Amino acid sequence: MLQPFRVLTIYAVATLFASCAINAPVFPAGEVCETPAFSVVDGFSGARRGTCTVLSDSHVRLDILPESSGKINDSPWYAFKLSSNSPMTAKISLRYRGGHHRYWPKVSKDGQHWTRLDPQHVVSSANGRRAEFEIDLSADPVWMAGQELITPVTYDAWNRKTAKVANMPIMVLGNSTAGLPIYVFDSNAESREVLFLVGRQHPPEVSGAFAFFAFAETILGDSDLAQQFRARFRVIAIPLLNPDGVVGGNWRHNLGGVDLNRDWGPFTQPETQLVAELLEDLDARDSKIRMFIDFHSTKENVFYALPDVTHPPDFIATWLEAARPRTAGYPFALTQGPASNMTIAKNYIYERYGIPAVTFEVGDETDRNVTRTAAKVFAEELMQLMLDQEY
Ligand SMILES: [Zn+2]
Incomplete structure (x- = not known):
């Protein structure tokens, strides 16, 4: 009743x-x-x-x-x-x-x-x-x-905090389709050797954003290793390439209805055009991108890379195996295969420069603290390995 x-x-x-x-x-x-x-x-x-x-x-x-x-x-x-x-x-x-x-x-x-x-x-x-x-x-x-809300407001706070620790300005690379600023960290712009990081091309991929934050904080941090690294290498880090998609709660696209990670090469969108201009500028200065990492999320923790026939060879496998004993709580796979689609960021960079390029995929539900801890280790091992290279 x-x-x-x-x-x-x-x-x-x-x-x-x-x-x-x-x-x-x-x-x-x-x-x-x-x-x-x-x-x-x-x-x-x-x-x-x-x-x-x-x-x-x-x-x-x-x-x-x-x-x-x-x-x-x-x-x-x-x-x-x-x-x-x-x-x-x-x-x-x-x-x-x-x-x-x-x-x-x-x-x-x-x-x-x-x-x-x-x-x-x-x-x-x-x-x-x-x-x-x-x-x-x-x-x-x-x-x-579906995931924690990590929106441009979150990035603004993180950008300010990280820029302060790194004692470097946060710059505007350009604007999104809707006119939102796309920020970039650019340290030691005089150096010709570059580490290039990109985040959040895909709006829901928040677990990858947690990895980006911890990874970039480590590279841009004030440890001796980070300072030594930045004294030699230029670090270009774009935390949020698709702010419109994030604001709109999109599943995949930017405001123009395009998957930005299928637009490297065509560069039809304002967001990817900014990347194209940046690459042109690096080439004009005869800069050398030594490593490219694009942060994403998928069902499990995995690194997607091309066959390690890059310069230097076996670089990604060497890097990840160096990190593995220190990331026991973060099981991950390395999947290397031929490039299936040249307009994916890592494939495009690999094709254009023949350098190590990797998609850093974090599992959707991987514990956030475990992700942060592991990302810090991956950053430390990468810095050490890059410093060890004579190229
Ligand atoms: Zn993705």
Whole structure:
């Protein structure tokens, strides 16, 4: 038997839906989705919620769609904010359109500190097309997202902090399609030997961003090794190449609907054109990129590289094997094969320069502290190995 309160609520909702078309229980993306008990908001940087259908006071269904129609990488991003006036348990069903459940839900009370949602509150269908989460709400809002929200605001804070430690300016390489600044760290610009790092071409690939942060902090840090390294090598590091995609909560593309990591060579987008100009400038100075690393995320920890017939030979395998005894908590593979698509960053750099180029892929759910610790080791071993080379 229904409790009186429950009956009243259902009656009130039914009356509302019947009498007022604009309060229909389906809310398009970008509109606050309200049930009598809680709301689901997507109006913030990095959000993606899709159409919200109110199934009951405490239950909504969200249709999670990519930013572009047609085939797109299976990385269905979602991020939204939940609010309630009184304590309750909200049920959120995700219906994936064009993808499969991939990211374990993370929750946060301030949008900055995140925890994984308790497994007993997460259910996904066998075919991966649906997922259901339960979350306790009280007076304070809760953010829920596929990964931690690491947006341009996060990068701005990290950039400032890192620039201060490194005692170097953070510069603007240029602007994204939407006009957002794309920042670059550039140390010791007089040196002709270059280490080139790129991050976040793909918006949902947040675990790779954690690796980028720790890796770059180590290279740009104040250890003796880092200072010695930067005295010899120029470090060019672009933390966030696709700010528009991150702000838009995209699965894959930039604002122009292009996968930036399939646009090295064609360089059709403002973001990749900035890279093309940078490479032209390096060539004009007769600079030599010694190593190129592009940070991403996938299902597990893996480094993708070309066959090590680069200058110097076997460089990537040597580097990673040097790090392996020090990264026991971070199991990883090295997959080396012929370049399948020349417009992927690492393939393009390898083709153009014949140098070691690698995609540093971190598992979606790899523990963040383990990732940071390992990335620091990879950075230290790389610096040592590059310093050992006479080239
Ligand atoms: Zn990627």
